[in-house]
Amino acid sequence: MSRVYNFSAGPAMLPQAVLAQAQREMLDWHGSGMSIMEMSHRGEEFTSVAQQAEADLREVMGIPDNYKILFMQGGASSQFAMIPMNLLRGKRCADYINTGDWSQKAIAEAQRYCDVNIAASTEEGGFTTAPSQEQLNLTPDAAYMHYIPNETIRGVEFDYIPDTGNVPLVADMSSNILSRPVDVSKFSMIYAGAQKNIGPAGLTVVIIREDMLGEVMDCTPSMFNYKIMADNDSMYNTPPTYGLYLAGLVFAWLKAQGGLKAMAAINQRKAEKLYTAIDNDPFYANPVETKYRSWMNVPFTLANDALDATFLTEAKTQGLVTLKGHRLVGGMRASIYNAMPEEGVDALVGFMADFSKRHG
Ligand code: PMP
Secondary structure, eight states: OOOOEEOOSSSOOOOHHHHHHHHHHSSSGGGSSSOGGGSOTTSHHHHHHHHHHHHHHHHHHTOOTTEEEEEEOSHHHHHHHHHHHHHOTTOOEEEEEEOSHHHHHHHHHHTTTSEEEEEEEOTTTTSOSOOOGGGOOOOTTOSOEEEOSEETTTTEEOSSOOOOTTSOEEEEOTTTTTSSOOOGGGOSEEEEESTTTTSSTTOEEEEEEGGGOSOOOTTOOGGGOHHHHHHTTTOSSOOOHHHHHHHHHHHHHHHHTTHHHHHHHHHHHHHHHHHHHHHTOTTEEOOSOGGGBOSSEEEEEESSGGGHHHHHHHHHHTTEEOOBOOTTTOSEEEEOOTTSOHHHHHHHHHHHHHHHHHHO
16 A cells, blocks of 8 residues: 555545544444444434544634534535624624635625625735735624635735734634644634545534524524534534544544644644745745745745646656646645645655756
């Protein structure tokens, strides 16, 4: 068996130890004689798995007791609609920061339900930076302020948490959740699709302060209602049980690695190695303002884009795969989430140096 270094933006690599454990437990989970996939979600065994997953996530992220953790479905994209439905709470306007393609999708969806004030946009400069706190044009009575701390496609990551005063702060952390410690108490709600830093696609994690629950738009489907989900411990219907089980294994793996502080040190080192390789070689370029460069998604271009296909083919022969940039921006993108070993980044850096020597 040979495993490649997979730089996909998502679904992305999972820790090998987690996959191996899932494989060991596949046919007979803990002596039950069945796979976890085959169990009732309301049975004692699966309930214990779900509760442990929640407890471990709470511990790893330091989520205060007055926050609910919801395990939902529909990806982060469904949250784009659920957020206005649940969080407008009688108000008509919400603030959104536009730092890229996912911000724009969130904004377009919210506009179906309310007036959207663009608190800041970096579109003019080609989404290569984030706005500073001073540049935010906040609405004092907005229902909430939404932003994306890490824009996955162009690799722009905020280096601060916006201060919105009394206006609830909502963050789509799909591509940087669990990559470093974060003060959850600064947010009214955090959400993330699982397929990057949590587990398999199909699961969506919502972390929400309790006082935000319960005042939904009349049209809100029950499955989209955070209060109903919270009151039913995320089991209003059948949850994505296998995804939840695997997410639980990932949370336990994170604890075993030393938690988010330890992950942050590794992630920072991995990102620095890659950006240094890009900055020190004129053959490669990354357009993002240095202090807003993502630790998780590193886009870069080659000096000659006619060599893109060769780069990708040669990389693949070295076991370095899924480096093609998003179709909207072209070039390359290396996504280096928690499960990407540092050796994978070292191998990519080595390949890049060799490639530019031969083709540059
Ligand atoms: N938000 C961000 C920041 C993302 O990166 C993505 C997916 N790449 C999404 C939302 C959409 O997620 P999903 O496919 O889970 O709906």
